[in-house]
Amino acid sequence: MKKDILLLKGNEAIAEAAIRAGADAYFGYPITPQSEVLEYLMLEKPEERTGMVVLQAESELAAINMVFGAASAGRKVITSSSSPGVSLYQEGISYIAGAELPCVIVNIVRGGPGLGTIQPSQADYFQSTKGGGHGDYHLLVLAPASVQEMADFVKLGFELAFKYRNPVMILSDGLIGQIMEKVELFEQVDRATEFDQSWVTTGKTPDRERNIITSLNLQSVMQEKHNFKLxxxxxxxxxxxxxxxxxxxxxxxxxxxxxxxxxxxxxxxxLARDKGIKAGLLRPITLYPYPSGKLNEMADRVKGMLSVEMSAGQMVEDVRLAVNGKIPVEHYGRFGGMVHSPREVLEALEEKIVKK
Amino acid sequence: MTEEIIVAGFGGQGVLSMGKILAYSGMMQDMEVSWFPSYGPEMRGGTANVTVIISDDRVSSPVLNEYDTAILLNQQSVDKFESMVKPGGLLVYDGNGITTHPSRKDIKIFRIDAADEAAKMSTSRTFNMIVLGGYLKIKPIVKMENVLAGLKKSLPPRYHHLIPVNEEAVKRGMEIIYEVA
Incomplete structure (x- = not known):
């Protein structure tokens, strides 16, 4: 089979990958800078290609609860939104995590807080990795850095979501969502799921007990037990x-x-190496779980670390926890929709780390 | 080879689509490409710009603070981006409506009166392709055949009948661009 290489926007890659990953459904509500996901899906008519359902819900609240429903039936379901929309998702995400359901949630982050701007930001790190909704839960968080990874992580996201029966978040931003790059697409995956379906609620058969999907447990003893399991x-x-x-x-x-x-x-x-500064970059691909072990090990070999993120300093906390005081760790980043340039970062690296 | 380009002008001038055709042309030539648009409010009447990177190697940052080439199609863009061209780099601009012309001595400055030329052609919407032609005359980073293949890829089939007029526009641009002393 010939290689499928296309020039796609990050958002379009998410949409095409959802179809190819054999998703059963997409539910969403438009918001800049991720509207191309829904637009692409509407144009592509996946209901004709694979039978996948694409539906624009009446609100984010409706969309995330449609995800809850489809996931309860063991379906491969995906949704996407951007920061203010994902804030509206949080109640549903907490329920989905509590009920241990697999799904893929894409956040194309924009500047906040509040409605903020429509430009790229990474200020939803805390929300994505530390909970976001209420209760003790975690999402498995993937952070793509290219259009290629936008596509690949949709497929990977479904695999991990079903492996752990846990919601997976693809945490991207307006930059990766809007750039166009070459992407080599994987082959169409069959919608008929390869994942374990023993827990799904699609109607009881005489040969087994009822399957129950809920996040409610009024007996504290049982709820604590459920938390231990989580x-x-x-x-x-x-x-x-x-x-x-x-x-x-x-x-x-x-x-x-x-x-x-x-x-x-x-x-x-x-740029740093051109100047004779021996700089390196560690790029976490999963933000939860976080590569703390690797960073702790690196802390024995380097003189200082600079956490660079388009936020006022969120991931830097995890870097500091990982390094545990061994070496200085500083933060640099523009925010509110501004994107730092390579040279600005170099100046910060020299100022905050190299010269210290 | 890595060529880092900014194309900037008014929304509606075809800035983003010109960048797209350039990116597609690079892709047809088996190169790595990235296309990063200004999106949102700029698209609706203000200024629009797009950063296009074409390279033999994997593209690192799609966001840049200096460029090998700046293609500037209105006064605001000249004002904003002239200083961001790398020393020794290239600035291409359309003279239409420009009152303060670019004046740096450490870069190459070429002018192309594409707006005037487009008005003479059968359709004025070829404006951006005239500019593209001018740029490719100075920096032939992609071959003509790949530009045509790129056009075919980026235009929906219902517009494919416009490919010959676009090709003509690219060639015209190559003829009319000139260096400003």
Missing amino acids: QAKYKKMQSEVRFEEIECEDAEYLMVAYGSSARVCQKTVQ
């Missing part, structure tokens, strides 16, 4: 840590950045 699952999920090392081998100074900031920092690594 915590054991999150511990198991730690084995899914993924990261990329760029020029780390001989690095004296390490930048830590994910998503579009990692792309900017890649250029900063080149």
